[in-house]
Amino acid sequence: MVKNNINDYSGIAIYAEQKNGKLHSVVPELIGIAKTLGKNLENNKIKVILLGKKIERLEKELFSYGVDQVLLVDKPGLDFFHEDSYTTLITEIIQEIKPEIFLGGATNLGRSIFPRVSAKLLTGLTADCTELEIDETSKLLKQTRPAFGGNVMATIITKNHRPQMATVRPNVFSPAIEDRSLEGEVIDMSYINIPASEFELIEYRQEVTGTKTLEEADVIVAVGRGIRGADSLPLINELTNKLNGAVAGSRAAVDAGWVPYHSQIGQTGKTVNPGLYLAFGISGAIQHVIGMRSSEVVVAINTDPNADIFKIADYGIVGNLFDVIPEMINRLNILGGINESN
Amino acid sequence: MKIVVCIKQVPNTTETKINPNTNTFIREGVESTINSFDYYAIEEGLRLKEKYGGTVTVISMGPPQSIKALREALSYGIDNAVLLSCKQFAGADTLATSYTLATAIKKMDADIILLGKQTSDGNTGQVGPQLAEFLNIRHITNICGVERVNKGESVIIEKLIEDGVLVLKSNLPIVLTVIKDINKPRFPTLKGRIRAKKIDIPIWDADSMIFDPGKIGINGSPTTVQKIFRPSNIGGKGKIFAGTLEENVENLLYELRNDRKVL
Amino acid sequence: MKSDFIIIGAGIAGASAAYELAGEGKVILLERESWLAYHSTGRSAAVFMETYGNKTVRGLTRGSSDFYLNPPEGFSEVPLFHSRGALFLATEEQNDLIHQQFEEMKNDIDSLEFIKSEEIKKLVPIMNNDLFKAGIYESSAKDLDAHEIHQGYIRGLNEKGGKLVMNCEVHSINQKNGVWYVSTTAGEFNAPIIINAAGAWADEIASLAGVRKIGLEAKKRTVMYIDMDEYNISKWPYVGDISETFYFKPDAGKLFFSPCDEIPITPCDAKPNDLDVAIAINTVEIATDLEVKSVDHSMAGLRSFVADRAPVVGQDAENPNFFWLVGQGGYGFQTAPALARCCHALVTGGQFPMDLEKLGVDPQSLSPNRISLERS
Numbered sequence: 001m002v003k004n005n006i007n008d009y010s011g012i013a014i015y016a017e018q019k020n021g022k023l024h025s026v027v028p029e030l031i032g033i034a035k036t037l038g039k040n041l042e043n044n045k046i047k048v049i050l051l052g053k054k055i056e057r058l059e060k061e062l063f064s065y066g067v068d069q070v071l072l073v074d075k076p077g078l079d080f081f082h083e084d085s086y087t088t089l090i091t092e093i094i095q096e097i098k099p100e101i102f103l104g105g106a107t108n109l110g111r112s113i114f115p116r117v118s119a120k121l122l123t124g125l126t127a128d129c130t131e132l133e134i135d136e137t138s139k140l141l142k143q144t145r146p147a148f149g150g151n152v153m154a155t156i157i158t159k160n161h162r163p164q165m166a167t168v169r170p171n172v173f174s175p176a177i178e179d180r181s182l183e184g185e186v187i188d189m190s191y192i193n194i195p196a197s198e199f200e201l202i203e204y205r206q207e208v209t210g211t212k213t214l215e216e217a218d219v220i221v222a223v224g225r226g227i228r229g230a231d232s233l234p235l236i237n238e239l240t241n242k243l244n245g246a247v248a249g250s251r252a253a254v255d256a257g258w259v260p261y262h263s264q265i266g267q268t269g270k271t272v273n274p275g276l277y278l279a280f281g282i283s284g285a286i287q288h289v290i291g292m293r294s295s296e297v298v299v300a301i302n303t304d305p306n307a308d309i310f311k312i313a314d315y316g317i318v319g320n321l322f323d324v325i326p327e328m329i330n331r332l333n334i335l336g337g338i339n340e341s342n
Numbered sequence: 343m344k345i346v347v348c349i350k351q352v353p354n355t356t357e358t359k360i361n362p363n364t365n366t367f368i369r370e371g372v373e374s375t376i377n378s379f380d381y382y383a384i385e386e387g388l389r390l391k392e393k394y395g396g397t398v399t400v401i402s403m404g405p406p407q408s409i410k411a412l413r414e415a416l417s418y419g420i421d422n423a424v425l426l427s428c429k430q431f432a433g434a435d436t437l438a439t440s441y442t443l444a445t446a447i448k449k450m451d452a453d454i455i456l457l458g459k460q461t462s463d464g465n466t467g468q469v470g471p472q473l474a475e476f477l478n479i480r481h482i483t484n485i486c487g488v489e490r491v492n493k494g495e496s497v498i499i500e501k502l503i504e505d506g507v508l509v510l511k512s513n514l515p516i517v518l519t520v521i522k523d524i525n526k527p528r529f530p531t532l533k534g535r536i537r538a539k540k541i542d543i544p545i546w547d548a549d550s551m552i553f554d555p556g557k558i559g560i561n562g563s564p565t566t567v568q569k570i571f572r573p574s575n576i577g578g579k580g581k582i583f584a585g586t587l588e589e590n591v592e593n594l595l596y597e598l599r600n601d602r603k604v605l
Numbered sequence: 606m607k608s609d610f611i612i613i614g615a616g617i618a619g620a621s622a623a624y625e626l627a628g629e630g631k632v633i634l635l636e637r638e639s640w641l642a643y644h645s646t647g648r649s650a651a652v653f654m655e656t657y658g659n660k661t662v663r664g665l666t667r668g669s670s671d672f673y674l675n676p677p678e679g680f681s682e683v684p685l686f687h688s689r690g691a692l693f694l695a696t697e698e699q700n701d702l703i704h705q706q707f708e709e710m711k712n713d714i715d716s717l718e719f720i721k722s723e724e725i726k727k728l729v730p731i732m733n734n735d736l737f738k739a740g741i742y743e744s745s746a747k748d749l750d751a752h753e754i755h756q757g758y759i760r761g762l763n764e765k766g767g768k769l770v771m772n773c774e775v776h777s778i779n780q781k782n783g784v785w786y787v788s789t790t791a792g793e794f795n796a797p798i799i800i801n802a803a804g805a806w807a808d809e810i811a812s813l814a815g816v817r818k819i820g821l822e823a824k825k826r827t828v829m830y831i832d833m834d835e836y837n838i839s840k841w842p843y844v845g846d847i848s849e850t851f852y853f854k855p856d857a858g859k860l861f862f863s864p865c866d867e868i869p870i871t872p873c874d875a876k877p878n879d880l881d882v883a884i885a886i887n888t889v890e891i892a893t894d895l896e897v898k899s900v901d902h903s904m905a906g907l908r909s910f911v912a913d914r915a916p917v918v919g920q921d922a923e924n925p926n927f928f929w930l931v932g933q934g935g936y937g938f939q940t941a942p943a944l945a946r947c948c949h950a951l952v953t954g955g956q957f958p959m960d961l962e963k964l965g966v967d968p969q970s971l972s973p974n975r976i977s978l979e980r981s
Contacts, residue, residue, distance in 0.1 A: 108503050112483040115468035119475035124564030127466040148463055154570045161564035171603045203509035254857040261858030268830050268902045276604040285752055286640035297602045313580040317590045327591040526899040530883050
C-alpha cells in the first residue's frame with residue numbers, strides 16, 4: 001500500500017455535520033476534544049469542514065467554539081441525503097488541507113460517509129471512539145473504542161497513514177465553551193465541482209413523537225416484578241411520557257400481562273442500547289441483563305440493596321419505586337421538561 | 343438479478359474472556375456463528391430472489407473454519423458460496439477486508455450487494471461503505487426496507503435515520519447494509535441442510551485472482567490494535583444515592599442531565 | 606475462610622440445600638460464574654407436574670408441593686406457583702400405553718382426567734387431530750416462578766447468616782485431618798463437610814476431591830421460542846406426548862417448544878445447534894397445524910442424569926465427609942424443596958423426612974452407593 005508521506009500532514013480537521021441549518025450536537029464536542037488533543041501537537045490548528053445549502057450563519061457559531069478556519073461549501077445539490085456528493089467533496093478538501101487528524105461524529109451520516117472517505121484516501125478509520133489521546137512519545141492518535149458489544153475496549157492506532165480518521169459518539173466528550181468574541185477565517189471552497197448526487201429523495205417520513213420503537217428510543221423505562229401489578233402502569237406511563245421514552249418490561253412483567261409481548265427485554269426478548277435505561281423493580285437476572293447491558297447509562301431503583309441489577313447500574317437508588325417515581329415526576333416538572341436533543 | 347451477500351463468522355458468546363497475560367481473546371471452547379446482522383442480509387437476499395428471480399451468492403473472508411458459516415447460509419436456500427481464505431488475507435482491518443472482498447466480488451457482476459449493518463465483534467459498520475468504494479459503486483447504509491427493484495436498473499429503499507425514514511431511489515449496482523428487523527429471517531429446512539451438504543464451496547486464496555499484495559492482510563491495514571482491555575464499568579462502579587428521597591432524586595436527575603447528558 | 610459446610614454450586618440444588626443447612630452452622634456457598642442462574646437453573650422450563658419422571662422423582666415432586674404452596678414466612682413476596690395444567694397426548698399406537706399410565710397414576714394424583722380427541726382440540730386448537738387420539742390432563746400442573754424460588758433461597762441463606770461467594774472457580778480440593786481445603790479463584794475455604802451440588806460439573810468436582818465419579822451424564826436439550834401473534838395462548842396448558850418426543854407451553858406470549866432432545870455433551874455453556882432447531886421445527890409441524898417460518902429465539906440447556914435417572918443425595922461410601930446432591934435431570938425445580946430436606950437430614954444424620962418416606966422416597970433410593978448407579 002502506498003503510504004502517504006506523513007510529514008506533509010499536520011493540524012486537525014473536523015467534519016461539522018449539519019441538517020437544515022442546525023449543527024449536530026456532536027460538533028461542539030468534537031471541537032472540545034480537538035482542542036484537548038491540540039495541546040500535545042505541534043500544529044494545533046483546527047479546521048472545520050462545513051457543507052450544505054444555505055448554511056452561512058453556522059460559521060459564526062463554529063468560530064465561537066474556538067476554531068481557526070471554516071472550509072465552506074454552500075450550494076444547491078447538497079441536501080443531507082446526498083451522501084455521495086458529500087464524500088467526494090470531503091475527500092477533495094482533505095487532500096488539499098492535509099490534516100494529520102480528521103474527526104467526525106459517529107452519527108448515522110458519519111457511519112456512512114467516514115468509511116467511504118477513508119477508503120478513498122486509503123487511510124485508517126476507527127469508529128465510535130469513546131477516548132482519544134495523543135501518545136507522548138510517538139505523537140500518534142490513540143483511538144479507544146468498545147468491541148464485542150461493549151464487553152471489551154480496544155485501543156487502535158494508525159501508524160503510517162494520514163489522516164488518522166476517527167468518529168466519536170455523541171455525548172461522550174464535553175463540548176467546547178462558547179465565546180462569541182472569537183473570530184476565524186472562512187475559506188469558501190464552493191468552487192469545487194462535484195458530480196450531482198445519484199440519490200433521489202422520494203419521501204422523508206419524519207416520525208411522530210411517541211411512536212419510537214424500543215430499538216430507536218433514547219430513553220427506556222423498564223419495569224419488573226417490583227411494580228406489583230397493572231395498577232402501577234399509569235404512574236409508569238406518566239414518567240415515561242415526561243422523559244419522551246418507551247416502556248419495556250422484564251419477562252416476568254410481560255408474563256404477568258403488564259407490558260405487551262413485544263416489549264420484553266432480555267435473552268428471549270429484545271436487546272436494546274438506549275442512552276438511558278431506567279430499571280424499576282427489576283432484580284437483574286442475567287437473562288434480563290443480557291438484553292440491556294450495553295445501554296449507555298443504567299439507573300436502577302429497587303428495594304433490595306443486594307439485587308444484581310446494581311452490579312451493572314451506573315446509578316442506583318435503594319428505595320420504593322412508588323415513592324421515587326412521583327418524586328421524579330415532581331422534580332422534572334420543576335426543572336421544566338426535557339430538552340429535545342437533535 | 344445477481345445478488346451477493348457478504349457474511350462474517352464471529353464468536354458465539356455473550357461473555358468474552360480475555361487472557362490477562364497476553365491481552366488476547368481466549369477462543370478455546372467458544373463456538374462460532376454467523377454474525378447476527380448477517381442473517382437479515384441473507385433473508386433479504388432470498389426475498390429479493392423470490393420476488394425478482396436470479397441468484398444469490400454468499401461470500402466471506404475468514405479463517406478456514408468460516409466454511410461452516412457459508413454452509414449454514416447455503417441451507418437457507420442461497421445458491422452458491424465462496425470462501426476467501428489464506429494466510430496472506432489474515433490480520434486484515436476493515437479496509438483490507440473490504441479490498442479483498444471487492445476484488446472477488448468484481449468478478450461476480452452483482453446488481454445488489456447486501457451486508458448486515460455491523461458485526462457483533464468489531465461493531466464498526468465500516469466494511470459496507472469501504473467495499474462500495476473499492477467496487478466504485480453506490481452505497482446506502484441502515485436499510486430498513488427494500489420497496490422495489492426496477493430490474494437491472496434502479497432500486498427504491500427505505501433508510502432509517504435518527505428522526506424518521508428516508509425513501510430514496512438509486513441506480514444499480516449498489517451496496518446496501520441492512521438493520522435488524524428489516525425482515526424476519528427464515529430457518530433452515532432439513533431439505534435445505536441436506537442440499538447444502540452437497541454443494542461445493544470453493545476457497546479462493548491470494549493466487550486465485552490478482553490481488554495487490556500491499557492492500558491485503560496486515561500490509562493492507564492502516565489500523566492496528568495496540569491493546570485490548572476490560573472497561574472499568576463492568577462489575578459495577580455504580581453510584582448509589584444514599585440520602586433522603588428528595589436528595590436522591592434531585593442528585594440523580596442532576597447527574598443524568600448535566601454529567602451524562604441523557605435527559 | 607473457615608465454615609461448617611462448603612456447598613459447591615449455587616444453582617437451585619446448592620441454594621436450596623444451603624438454605625436448609627444454614628440453621629445448623631456456617632454455610633459457604635461457592636459459585637463459579639459471575640451471575641447467578643447462568644446454566645441449567647436459569648434455563649428451566651419451570652413446570653411442576655406430579656406425573657413427570659420415575660417413581661422417585663414423582664414422590665419428591667409431591668413432597669415439594671407444600672413448600673411452594675405455603676413457603677416459609679418472608680421467603681417470597683409473590684406466589685411461587687401459577688396454575689397451568691398439563692396435557693399428555695397419545696397416538697393410536699400408544700393407546701394401551703396411555704391407559705396403563707393413567708391407571709398407574711390416577712390414585713396418587715386426584716386431578717388426572719382421561720380425555721378424548723374432541724376435547725384435545727378444545728383445549729389446544731393447534732394440535733394435529735389426525736395424529737393424537739387420546740390424552741391425560743393433569744389440571745393441577747403448575748408453572749413455577751423459577752427466578753423467585755432461586756432468589757428466595759439465596760435471600761434466605763443470607764438472612765440465616767450463610768455466605769454466597771461468586772466468581773469462584775475451584776482449582777483444587779484436598780483433605781487433611783478430616784477437613785476439606787478448597788482452593789479457588791476467589792480465595793481459600795475450609796470445612797469438615799463438602800456438598801457437591803455442581804450440576805453438570807459434579808463429576809469434575811468429585812475428581813478434584815479424589816472421590817470416585819458418580820457417572821453423571823450431561824444431556825443438552827434444545828428449546829425455541831415461536832411467535833404466536835394470531836393466537837391468545839396464555840391460558841393453554843403444557844402439552845407433551847407420552848413418549849416425550851416434544852413439549853411446548855406458553856411463555857410470555859410466545860410458544861416455548863422443545864423436541865425433547867437429549868444430546869450427550871461435555872459440560873459447557875450450552876448453545877443450540879441449528880440442525881437441532883431445524884429438527885425441532887420439523888417436529889412442531891408434524892405435531893401441530895403450525896407452519897413455522899421463523900423462530901424468535903432459540904437456546905439450549907443441560908439436564909444431567911445418572912444411570913438410573915433418579916437424583917443422588919447422600920454420603921459417599923468411600924469418603925464419608927463428601928456428600929452428593931446431583932442428577933436432578935429435568936426435574937431440578939419441582940423436586941428442590943424435598944431434595945434439600947433430604948440433604949439436610951442425611952448431612953446432619955437427623956431423622957429422614959417421614960412424609961417423603963410415605964411418598965416412596967427413602968435414603969436407599971437416593972443413595973450414591975446404590976447398585977443401579979453402575980458406578981465404575
